[in-house]
Structure formats: structure tokens, C-alpha cells
Amino acid sequence: MEQKTKPRIGITIGDISGIGPEVVLKTLSDNRVLHYCTPIIYGSASAVNKYRKLLGLENFNFQTIQSFDQLHPKKTSVLNCVEEEIEFTPGTPTPATGALARAALLRAAQDLKDGHIQAVVTAPIDKDNTQGEGFQFPGHTEFFTTYFNAPESLMFLVADGFRVATVTGHLPLKEVANQITPELLIRKLTILDNSLRRDFGIQKPRIAVLGLNPHAGENGLLGTEETEIVIPVIEQLKNKGNLVFGPFPADGFFGTRSYQKFDATLALYHDQGLIPFKTLAFERGVNFTAGLPIVRTSPDHGTAYDIAGQNRADETSFREALFAAVDILRARTGV
Numbered sequence: 001m002e003q004k005t006k007p008r009i010g011i012t013i014g015d016i017s018g019i020g021p022e023v024v025l026k027t028l029s030d031n032r033v034l035h036y037c038t039p040i041i042y043g044s045a046s047a048v049n050k051y052r053k054l055l056g057l058e059n060f061n062f063q064t065i066q067s068f069d070q071l072h073p074k075k076t077s078v079l080n081c082v083e084e085e086i087e088f089t090p091g092t093p094t095p096a097t098g099a100l101a102r103a104a105l106l107r108a109a110q111d112l113k114d115g116h117i118q119a120v121v122t123a124p125i126d127k128d129n130t131q132g133e134g135f136q137f138p139g140h141t142e143f144f145t146t147y148f149n150a151p152e153s154l155m156f157l158v159a160d161g162f163r164v165a166t167v168t169g170h171l172p173l174k175e176v177a178n179q180i181t182p183e184l185l186i187r188k189l190t191i192l193d194n195s196l197r198r199d200f201g202i203q204k205p206r207i208a209v210l211g212l213n214p215h216a217g218e219n220g221l222l223g224t225e226e227t228e229i230v231i232p233v234i235e236q237l238k239n240k241g242n243l244v245f246g247p248f249p250a251d252g253f254f255g256t257r258s259y260q261k262f263d264a265t266l267a268l269y270h271d272q273g274l275i276p277f278k279t280l281a282f283e284r285g286v287n288f289t290a291g292l293p294i295v296r297t298s299p300d301h302g303t304a305y306d307i308a309g310q311n312r313a314d315e316t317s318f319r320e321a322l323f324a325a326v327d328i329l330r331a332r333t334g335v
């Protein structure tokens with residue numbers, strides 16, 4: 001890729017007491033990444049430097065910038081999002097590490113809106129510890145959806161050709177059934193179909209829909225959501241020419257690897273989709289927020305405080321998230 005077409009990718013550092021800095025620095029230690037994008041880390045230069053020394057990452061180099069006219073296309077830049085130097089211990093989140101994660105996220109989102117960066121890759125946050133002014137959301141997905149005034153978005157997990165999306169996201173399980181309506185299901189399936197076409201270049205996407213209940217309701221014996229909601233929606237979209245199939249019992253669907261016959265699978269709630277996805281693709285999985293005017297990806301793992309600072313974190317998922325952001329931008333722009 002020529003330098004003039006290289007996208008600027010913002011990277012939010014996440015909670016610096018988790019494994020975010022480690023997977024970010026390990027990914028960017030490979031200078032070949034700079035052939036594909038210009039990375040800007042939103043966080044703290046002192047924290048980045050501390051991890052560089054702690055992990056012995058001699059190949060990782062960066063420059064600290066105050067403005068975008070200081071960017072160098074062949075260097076990783078770090079943009080300080082708080083003025084004070086933060087004292088922290090890997091594995092131990094504090095209000096200060098949560099505040100930095102929040103500040104990095106808010107600054108990157110504003111720069112994305114202003115066009116200074118073309119996409120953002122978010123390192124893991126502690127959702128509870130990050131709450132505060134400007135961020136009062138269950139997670140990144142809800143934050144970006146609101147920030148960019150999108151009517152709806154979709155949590156979309158991808159790993160090569162294995163793709164799983166969810167109708168409901170960070171929602172207590174007891175509330176899921178009441179949230180599943182024909183209107184919501186149609187909106188999510190529409191976003192999914194559009195994203196497969198626009199972001200992944202699939203002209204006629206084949207989508208599988210899972211049932212809500214065991215055995216997909218067993219014809220109403222184990223629940224009626226499938227017969228009353230899911231099946232009518234599938235038939236409605238089929239009549240419009242969409243390649244939508246189901247509802248499939250979730251256990252057998254993944255157990256028999258039936259997902260391989262489809263371009264994407266729509267799960268009806270968070271764990272129904274994420275448990276099989278992370279079981280099958282945890283190390284390389286990417287979380288992509290579909291349906292937004294901007295591109296946001298992240299690794300499919302959390303802060304992993306138990307191994308933070310121990311040089312044990314695998315950066316594969318973060319690296320895949322960074323390249324996924326570049327690939328989706330290419331698909332959208334045709335560059």
C-alpha cells in the first residue's frame with residue numbers, strides 16, 4: 001500500500017493495569033505493521049515506556065506527539081490523554097487507570113469524528129472501572145453507537161470466514177426474551193446483511209439464525225419465540241430475496257460445524273454467540289461494531305488482570321483486530 005493511502009488508525013490503550021498495553025506493544029513491535037497503517041496510541045507515553053522496559057520489547061519504538069502535524073508515517077505515535085503521570089501496578093486497576101482509559105476513548109472518538117483518524121481499535125477496558133463523565137455505558141459497542149448517533153449497531157465477532165453476530169448485547173439474561181421482537185430482529189438482520197456486503201465484499205450473503213430456546217423451541221413445546229417471531233421474520237426476508245435460514249438449535253449447529261455453510265450466524269443473545277465463537281476462535285477473534293458510519297474493532301478478550309505485566313499475553317487477537325480495521329476501510333473505500 002502506498003503511503004498516501006495508508007490509513008491513520010487510533011488505538012485506545014484501555015486499562016493500563018490489564019493486558020492492553022502488552023498486546024498493543026507486541027503487535028506494533030513488528031515494523032511491517034507500518035506498511036499498512038499509521039498507528040496512534042491514545043493513552044500515556046510514560047505507561048507505554050514502562051511496559052516497553054518491563055516486557056523487554058527492544059524492537060518497539062515510538063514518538064510522543066501533541067498534534068497531528070507531528071505524525072510520521074513510518075513511526076508509531078503516542079498521544080498523551082492525561083496531563084499527570086499515572087502510578088499503576090499491572091493486575092491492579094485503580095480509579096486513575098479507569099480515568100485514563102475513559103480519557104483515551106473520548107479523545108479517540110472525537111478525533112475519529114473530526115477525521116484526524118480513519119478507524120479505531122480499542123484495547124480492553126474494565127467496564128465498571130471506566131464509568132464516569134462522558135462514559136456511562138455497558139461497553140464500547142454502546143458507547144460508539146451513541147457517540148456517532150447511529151440508530152442501531154451490531155456486535156459482530158469475526159475470525160476469517162467464521163462470523164457470529166448477536167441480536168442483544170450486554171443485557172441480563174432474564175431480560176433477553178422480552179427484548180426479542182420482530183422489529184429488532186429485522187433491524188439486526190438488515191445491518192448484518194449490509195455489513196457482509198459493504199465491509200466484507202460478499203455479494204449474496206447466506207445468514208443462519210439461531211433459535212432462542214433449547215432445540216429451537218421444538219415446535220412450540222419448549223417456547224414460542226421461534227414460531228411467533230423468528231420464523232415469520234425469516235420468511236418475510238426470504239420473500240424479499242435475502243438468503244436467511246433457520247432457526248437452528250444452537251448446540252447442534254455449532255457441534256456439527258453447520259456454521260461453515262454460512263457467511264455469518266446471528267445469535268439471539270450474548271453468550272449464545274460468544275461462547276462458541278471464543279471456544280473455536282479465541283486467539284484470532286475480532287470484535288467489530290457493525291452498522292456504524294465509522295470503523296471500530298477490538299480483540300475478543302478482556303483485561304486479563306491475572307496475567308498482566310507477566311509477558312504471557314497473546315497479541316494475535318489484537319493484531320487481527322488492527323488488520324481487520326484496515327481491511328474493512330479498504331472494502332468501504334475501494335482503496
